[in-house]
Amino acid sequence: LAKTTQPISMDSYEGQEVNITCSHNNIATNDYITWYQQFPSQGPRFIIQGYKTKVTNEVASLFIPADRKSSTLSLPRVSLSDTAVYYCLVGDANTGRRALTFGSGTRLQVQP
């Protein structure tokens, strides 16, 4: 499985846009990029998934360059409630190989 690297922590203020970048140099052709969010005392929650270019949903946007060796999760206008750990995962979304491996994640702290 492709290994991912992301910053350990980030700080931001309410109302700002936050971009968290993840490196995955060994991503395979069939791999998708998936981001999860985890609040304290809760299980991780799926945020967004993409394969290439840009994906947007009601929560976030995911930018993936043409070489797919990295990806950026963009959170528009963060609020205090966005304080959480964000995980980047890479894996084949279409096969039975479902062993999702979580890295260390990025701890985002949003200040008032």
Added chain:
Amino acid sequence: DAGVIQSPRHEVTEMGQEVTLRCKPISGHDYLFWYRQTMMRGLELLIYFNNNVPIDDSGMPEDRFSAKMPNASFSTLKIQPSEPRDSAVYFCASNPAGPRSGTEAFFGQGTRLTVV
């Protein structure tokens, strides 16, 4: 749907006792996962099932750990005997089959286990 349901939410037990954690996946999901989370080691995949059959148990730390899935709506993770180093939050997650769904898992609230 109520989501993935785990019980108990908290468990405190003495070293050497048997501990059983329970999970009810989302109806219709074909995959079920057990994870363990600690500050030191983060989120670790212990085992996962497909259609009630264990597929990969390479993450199970020792023979003291065992997991079963007797039917599509129930799974257990058992630790016997328990040790203080087993203290962690244990998460169960489920995942539907189908295209592009392989990386979208739905997690339960977790069971916080403390072994004293």
